[in-house]
Amino acid sequence: MDIREIQNLIKFVSKSGATEVKLEMDDFKITIKTTPEGAESTTTYVQQMPVSQALPQAQAAQPTTPAAPVAAVEVNDDAKYITIKSPIIGTLYRKPAPDKPVFVEVGSTISKGDVVCVIEAMKLFNEIESEVSGKIVKILVDDSSPVEFDQPLFLVDPS
Structure with a gap:
């Protein structure tokens, strides 16, 4: 899951009205907690799980790309x-x-x-x-x- 997918998930959860969503994948866990309608804050926790196998060199070295300009x-x-x-x-x-x-x-x-x-x-x-x-x-x-x-x-x- 990349950053854009996480951002879209956060937006979706905040619009859905759910107060808490937990997502567990093989290598990380995400917990998104939102507050009731009157409040404005959303809390997101991303926790990477330990990887049992070493990644091949080609996968481990991902290029750093600048993020999209800030709105x-x-x-x-x-x-x-x-x-x-x-x-x-x-x-x-x-x-x-x-x-x-x-x-x-x-x-x-x-x-x-x-x-x-x-x-x-x-x-x-x-x-x-x-x-x-x-x-x-x-x-x-x-x-x-x-x-x-x-x-x-x-x-x-x-x-």
């Missing part, structure tokens, strides 16, 4: 800022490597297509690109933190 949505609280949201679930890293500087800081000016962070999902590092140009006003997630699908990551002032 930009206006924030309800302050309409002048645009939110960059997570397109996938995983662990957010603000640096390309531990010894490298962060991609963006508060006050950084970004252009459309600039990488703002990396999200690790299932051992793949996905570069998250901005779909808007502007200035980073607020960073909403700490480095090395788990993130959910559609979770706000950065606030951008497009002016």
Whole structure:
């Protein structure tokens, strides 16, 4: 099961009205818990199961492809800022490597297509690109933190 299938499953479960769904495959387990209609949060747990056999070298080395650009949505609280949201679930890293500087800081000016962070999902590092140009006003997630699908990551002032 790839990231897009997991994202589609999350969307389907949240729209279905189910409060909890568990899916077990050979190599991983997924548990999706949703809250009643009035609330907005969805919790998803992905747990990889240990693999008993070593994968052949050709299967183990999968190419890292950048994730689809992040959709930009206006924030309800302050309409002048645009939110960059997570397109996938995983662990957010603000640096390309531990010894490298962060991609963006508060006050950084970004252009459309600039990488703002990396999200690790299932051992793949996905570069998250901005779909808007502007200035980073607020960073909403700490480095090395788990993130959910559609979770706000950065606030951008497009002016």
